[in-house]
Amino acid sequence: MSKNHLHPNLVKTKHLSLLSLFTSGGTLICCALPALLVGLGAGAVMASLVSSVPQIVWFSEHKLSVFIFAGIMLSISGFLQWKARSLPCPSDNALAEICNKTRVNSLRVYYFSVSVFFIGGFMAFVAPWLMS
Numbered sequence: 001m002s003k004n005h006l007h008p009n010l011v012k013t014k015h016l017s018l019l020s021l022f023t024s025g026g027t028l029i030c031c032a033l034p035a036l037l038v039g040l041g042a043g044a045v046m047a048s049l050v051s052s053v054p055q056i057v058w059f060s061e062h063k064l065s066v067f068i069f070a071g072i073m074l075s076i077s078g079f080l081q082w083k084a085r086s087l088p089c090p091s092d093n094a095l096a097e098i099c100n101k102t103r104v105n106s107l108r109v110y111y112f113s114v115s116v117f118f119i120g121g122f123m124a125f126v127a128p129w130l131m132s
Contacts, residue, residue: 020077020113063124
């Protein structure tokens with residue numbers, strides 16, 4: 001009943017979904033969080049956050065690279081999600097349940113990652129254009 005009995009592609013898909021969540025989280029840190037804080041009138045909070053975590057500035061300075069990398073990771077993860085959708089689960093009921101849960105959780109993480117990516121993209125590229 002361990003995860004070692006899962007199909008290797010399902011395990012790889014789960015790990016790539018988590019990696020895509022991490023990379024799309026970079027788009028959130030880069031653009032959506034600062035825009036939200038400034039939009040709420042919390043510019044002082046944003047200034048304090050930048051002084052406490054100056055690495056946030058790096059994400060903003062390299063937002064195109066961050067978005068390209070996140071988009072590539074999301075594309076790979078999406079392809080593997082699509083490819084793994086029809087892989088067989090073990091015939092053992094307990095392992096089949098783990099297999100199905102892994103598949104569903106991986107898909108949820110992927111959809112959440114895509115949502116974060118689009119929110120960050122809107123805040124990074126569309127919102128500034130609309131406001132100018």
